[in-house]
Amino acid sequence: AQSVTQLGSHVSVSEGALVLLRCNYSSSVPPYLFWYVQYPNQGLQLLLKYTSAATLVKGINGFEAEFKKSETSFHLTKPSAHMSDAAEYFCAVIRNTGTASKLTFGTGTRLQVTL
Amino acid sequence: NAGVTQTPKFQVLKTGQSMTLQCAQDMNHNSMYWYRQDPGMGLRLIYYSASEGTTDKGEVPNGYNVSRLNKREFSLRLESAAPSQTSVYFCASSEARIIRIDTQYFGPGTRLTVL
Numbered sequence: 001a002q003s004v005t006q007l008g009s010h011v012s013v014s015e016g017a018l019v020l021l022r023c024n025y026s027s028s029v030p031p032y033l034f035w036y037v038q039y040p041n042q043g044l045q046l047l048l049k050y051t052s053a054a055t056l057v058k059g060i061n062g063f064e065a066e067f068k069k070s071e072t073s074f075h076l077t078k079p080s081a082h083m084s085d086a087a088e089y090f091c092a093v094i095r096n097t098g099t100a101s102k103l104t105f106g107t108g109t110r111l112q113v114t115l
Numbered sequence: 116n117a118g119v120t121q122t123p124k125f126q127v128l129k130t131g132q133s134m135t136l137q138c139a140q141d142m143n144h145n146s147m148y149w150y151r152q153d154p155g156m157g158l159r160l161i162y163y164s165a166s167e168g169t170t171d172k173g174e175v176p177n178g179y180n181v182s183r184l185n186k187r188e189f190s191l192r193l194e195s196a197a198p199s200q201t202s203v204y205f206c207a208s209s210e211a212r213i214i215r216i217d218t219q220y221f222g223p224g225t226r227l228t229v230l
């Protein structure tokens with residue numbers, strides 16, 4: 001079964017510091033991986049997705065993620081954190097069965113950005 | 116273009132009461148989904164509808180029913196609410212044209228408390 005594990009339920013960084021949010025996947029077939037962001041009291045929105053076209057994926061708001069098959073990882077990074085990045089971040093994998101895309105989410109990582 | 120809309124935003128029920136959560140999308144998407152979000156557990160799929168006229172169970176369907184009323188609307192019904200159903204409920208939709216890289220678009224959520 002395909003699943004994702006997010007290491008660290010809370011991450012705190014200073015404004016301007018590197019953001020690194022970790023996600024490892026478990027899959028017997030090539031996975032299709034996603035990062036979603038949830039701002040306070042809002043729904044989720046897509047940050048970026050890995051579709052096997054390139055291992056380094058660039059998303060919105062300066063975020064990017066690198067797919068590393070040897071490490072079964074898809075970590076999310078941003079070179080310089082901004083206060084507006086404070087949110088909860090979810091890694092997800094698609095279970096490609098049938099005619100609908102069923103996402104399996106990680107448990108989420110809450111990012112705090114401090115001055 | 117409102118995207119995915121959900122009503123109501125907040126609801127408080129007593130144990131045993133019933134209610135229907137409404138969801139509509141204006142993106143002409145084929146597939147729609149209902150998730151629940153609980154602290155520390157990420158989002159879990161309750162039911163989904165791959166296309167108009169079809170519905171299927173997700174990971175946690177017990178205690179819920181759904182109706183895909185037409186292509187735009189997908190409702191979630193709690194027949195006899197229980198405290199364990201206290202959660203935030205999200206509706207999502209997707210085009211589902213290429214399943215493995217399908218992007219889901221989320222509504223703002225319904226915060227439900229069952230006393």
